Amino acid sequence: MGKGDDESGEERPSQESDGSPEHCQTSHHRTHPRRDRLLSGLKDDARFLKNWASKPLTTGAVSPSGKALTERMAETVNIQSDLPVVELGPGTGAVTKALLKRGVKPQRLFAVEFNPDFCKLLRKRFPECNILQGDAYSLKKTLKDHGIEEAASIVSSLPLFTRPLADRIQLINAALSLMPKGGEFIQFSYALVPPVKISELPHGSELTSSPWIMLNLPPARVWRYKAT
Secondary structure, X not given: OOOOOOEEOOOEEEEOOOOXXXXXXXXXXXXXXXXXXXXXXXXXXXXXXHHHHHOHHHHOOOOOOOHHHHHHHHOOOOOOOOOOEEEEOOOOOHHHHHHHHHOOOHHHEEEEEOOHHHHHHHHHHOOOOEEEEOOHHHHHXXXXXXXXXXXXXXXXXXXXXXOOHHHXXXXXXXXXXXXXXXXEEEEEEOOOOOOOOHHHOOOOOEEEEOOOEOOOOOOEEEEEEEOO
16 A cells, blocks of 8 residues: 655754753654555545546446455455456455455456556555456456456456446356356445346346445445355
């Protein structure tokens, strides 16, 4: 994550009341992890807001997802399989970070991001991960162009409700067809209803949802579509 500028102390003699020097304070650098995290978060908020203002239908959210939401999204991702874990719409990397914390090996993580500015930032922040610039709504082609024909889990932060229902169905169907039995397409949203109803998916597919995650702003839910 980005860091703010370090602060440096100046070298100054400390004097007692009679004016004689007591000691000299050497120059040093002090780090401020809490301040640096705050500055990094504010910068990410600014990036999201800027991209949302210019491209609201592709950026979707106006700020990165919060920790409570990202951890909930990552908690059932398959970390035992040798197949890739695919992330769609990583933005500035909030979910990417949660996936790595969950135990996904960087070399197994393939993040598909449409925005070139976010791609540049992600490659800097996660140099060991695979950052693919491409269209998630052409999922099979985008992944096949990079040699990927199967996935263990697919985690999405895409703003699905900005797209027609047919596009949403096509995306989730494509995702489920890429995964073995039990593989999950994981999606969050702020809506009361799922992005795609279970009746609109292949027979036998399963859909579960998390409780409302009130610590996220705005509150969100995580939807899990399971391949059966």
